[in-house]
Amino acid sequence: MKLVKILERLLSAIPVALGVALLAFFSMRLLPGDPVEIMLGDTQASQAELDALRRELGLDQPLHLQLWDFFTGLLRGDLGTSIVQRQDVVEILATTLPATIELTLATLVVAVLIAVPVGILSAVRQGSWLDRLVLSGALLGVSMPAFWFGLLLILLFAVELRWLPTSGQMDPAIDLHRITGFLLLDSLLAWNWQAFLSALKHLLLPAFTLGIVFSAVLARVIRSSMVEVLRMEYLTAARAKGVPEWQVILKHAFRNALIPAVTVTGLHLGELLGGNMIVETIFSWPGLGRLVVSSIFAKDYVVVQAAVMLYAITYVLANLLVDILYTVLNPKVEL
Secondary structure: OHHHHHHHHHHHHHHHHHHHHHHHHHHHHHOOOOHHHHHHOOOOOOHHHHHHHHHHHOOOOOHHHHHHHHHHHHHOOOOOEOOOOOOEHHHHHHHHHHHHHHHHHHHHHHHHHHHHHHHHHHHHOOOOHHHHHHHHHHHHHHHOOHHHHHHHHHHHHHHHOOOOOOOOOOOOOOOOOOOOOOHHHHHHHOOOHHHHHHHHHHHHHHHHHHHHHHHHHHHHHHHHHHHHHOOOHHHHHHHHOOOOHHHHHHHHHHHHOHHHHHHHHHHHHHHHHOOOHHHHHHOOOOOHHHHHHHHHHHOOHHHHHHHHHHHHHHHHHHHHHHHHHHHHHOOOOOO
């Protein structure tokens, strides 16, 4: 029964993705500017050359015919060809998505490692100086724009201390055979420790930029949930039975306080997998967010449409994952 419900939720993602793609289709074409003129730039091309390129790209057709070509291509599993890069969109997404996934996983690791112990300690020591310090720090983190914090980290660790690089995913001088597209994993598979250290150094700044900002939100949620759960009578009963305090907090209280934190993490996971456009642009991270920004400026309709569909599917899958985790944390909850 649970498998059937999961399949139903997965199938429900299809009309959502198509609807979002439809909105992206029309909104991109309503923006001012001509992608053909942007492509040719300052080449002083004649009107005949402009018209020829429009015909080649199919941009001379009426909107309803372009829309028909778009949806018939989807039925064949064809997302189209990039107007600017002249490359299959699926190949472009397959090239950029691993970098975004790698950054997302690193961000979640940083956020969880910071937020979980901080949130638990703050709840256990409610009203203490530590609790007030955590609340103040969390408020600062929530109010702090990620791109601004990223620039501060660049100034400190790249410009002043010169410990970490400011852009890219790896030193271009390092030769690494890419197998999966995940550079940390590929470098381990190749036993290339120089590549691993280079990829790790390039990953640290963007991961900490996103992770510390998110940890502020997550720590506040964990604290609030833990404060509420710690007042429950079943914890008093557990203490009366002689259960050690650390087991009362971690095994009983923390597990039941996880559901709100899982909800927030799931929503943020969808956002990160969609690509954090500003942060990826600041650090020149070759991920999905940076690809979408450059495609919007170049009016590369086809890439933007495919990326927006991917965003929609990502959010649906993230919410489905959250709902599945609900059933694990609390068996009384149904999909």
